[in-house]
Amino acid sequence: MEALKKKILTEGEAIGTEIVKVDGFLNHQLDVRFLEEIGAEFGKRFADRQVDKILTVEASGIAIACVSAPHFNYAPVVFAKKAAPSTMNEGFYEAEAKSFTKGTVSKLKVAKKYLNPGEKVLILDDFLASGEASVALAQIVEMAGAEVAGIGAVIEKGYQGGSDRLRAKGYQVESLAVIDKIDDGVITFR
Amino acid sequence: MEALKKKILTEGEAIGTEIVKVDGFLNHQLDVRFLEEIGAEFGKRFADRQVDKILTVEASGIAIACVSAPHFNYAPVVFAKKAAPSTMNEGFYEAEAKSFTKGTVSKLKVAKKYLNPGEKVLILDDFLASGEASVALAQIVEMAGAEVAGIGAVIEKGYQGGSDRLRAKGYQVESLAVIDKIDDGVITFR
Numbered sequence: 001m002e003a004l005k006k007k008i009l010t011e012g013e014a015i016g017t018e019i020v021k022v023d024g025f026l027n028h029q030l031d032v033r034f035l036e037e038i039g040a041e042f043g044k045r046f047a048d049r050q051v052d053k054i055l056t057v058e059a060s061g062i063a064i065a066c067v068s069a070p071h072f073n074y075a076p077v078v079f080a081k082k083a084a085p086s087t088m089n090e091g092f093y094e095a096e097a098k099s100f101t102k103g104t105v106s107k108l109k110v111a112k113k114y115l116n117p118g119e120k121v122l123i124l125d126d127f128l129a130s131g132e133a134s135v136a137l138a139q140i141v142e143m144a145g146a147e148v149a150g151i152g153a154v155i156e157k158g159y160q161g162g163s164d165r166l167r168a169k170g171y172q173v174e175s176l177a178v179i180d181k182i183d184d185g186v187i188t189f190r
Numbered sequence: 191m192e193a194l195k196k197k198i199l200t201e202g203e204a205i206g207t208e209i210v211k212v213d214g215f216l217n218h219q220l221d222v223r224f225l226e227e228i229g230a231e232f233g234k235r236f237a238d239r240q241v242d243k244i245l246t247v248e249a250s251g252i253a254i255a256c257v258s259a260p261h262f263n264y265a266p267v268v269f270a271k272k273a274a275p276s277t278m279n280e281g282f283y284e285a286e287a288k289s290f291t292k293g294t295v296s297k298l299k300v301a302k303k304y305l306n307p308g309e310k311v312l313i314l315d316d317f318l319a320s321g322e323a324s325v326a327l328a329q330i331v332e333m334a335g336a337e338v339a340g341i342g343a344v345i346e347k348g349y350q351g352g353s354d355r356l357r358a359k360g361y362q363v364e365s366l367a368v369i370d371k372i373d374d375g376v377i378t379f380r
Contacts, residue, residue: 023301023304024304028268028269028271028300028301028304029266029267029268029304030252030255030256030259030266030267030268030269031264031266032256032259032260032264032266032267033259033260033264035256058248058249059248059249059252059269059271060252062220062249062250062252062253062256063252063253063256063267065220066220066222066225066252066253066256066257067256069220069222069223070222070223074221074222074223076219076220076221076222077219077220077222077253078218078219078220079218079220079249081218081249110218111213111218114213114214114218114219
């Protein structure tokens with residue numbers, strides 16, 4: 001998605017060789033008008049897929065899922081939680097995912113009642129790096145007896161191999177911008 | 191907002207005398223089509239206010255802010271973070287807020303660069319209970335030399351006194367549904 005690449009280059013910040021920071025429109029401040037274009041693009045990429053539900057992870061993923069839902073006939077959005085609030089008193093599915101930027105391991109949790117057997121579930125997230133979060137979400141979908149309709153990421157760090165890992169499991173993976181290399185502040189797209 | 195009260199009664203779950211759980215459309219699963227109506231309602235309630243930016247807190251607040259932004263000429267949304275990722279390496283404003291449902295104290299953080307002196311900032315959130323989170327967000331707005339344009343909450347727990355506390359500070363507070371009492375599973379609206 002050319003507009004996204006341009007936005008990353010003009011507003012993003014490359015740190016070292018691993019991190020691209022896009023807090024100006026995706027991870028801290030949200031440019032909702034631009035995110036709506038992202039939602040429309042996911043709508044196109046997965047236009048031939050049946051999508052009964054959209055699954056993401058808190059926090060930034062929520063914005064992505066919300067702007068995408070209208071393009072999937074307002075399929076319900078479910079966001080996995082990283083910590084269970086005291087009101088989460090019913091059964092839930094749980095899978096572990098490591099956060100690259102936070103250096104922590106999160107146990108992603110989804111209440112059982114919000115994923116049903118046979119549902120086609122589209123997984124959306126802001127970043128795809130090693131694929132840990134997507135794998136965890138896909139595990140949760142499969143624990144529920146539901147099916148992964150596809151996996152979409154706004155920005156993929158291609159050099160971390162996540163999409164290869166996910167495609168090897170048979171999933172359709174769509175990343176709207178794939179970064180091949182970050183070197184001394186310079187971002188190279190695939 | 192009548193449609194919201196009806197939705198709370200049909201899909202919400204009252205627990206004890208304190209908690210109303212609306213995980214089915216607001217806090218875990220998101221009904222984006224319905225949330226769009228909520229965004230439009232905030233647009234009406236604050237139609238006469240200048241809104242340069244919308245400020246909320248992760249996680250559920252992000253959905254509310256995203257559906258509201260189109261009704262404020264796509265004002266940028268900023269969400270306060272409860273934990274600072276390793277990429278948050280610049281100066282930030284910080285204020286403490288206690289979470290009623292999680293029983294924890296969060297230090298809400300907003301990077302300084304995303305709030306500017308003189309901006310009119312609308313604070314939006316899913317719940318308004320004791321008002322702790324809104325007070326913390328208002329403190330952050332004021333630390334930045336910006337101004338609170340108003341405070342909007344989807345659901346107010348009227349019996350916890352938060353809105354009185356905020357109005358006493360001079361803020362316009364708009365709650366779309368005010369719960370006066372929860373008693374043995376029965377919700378009474380104001």
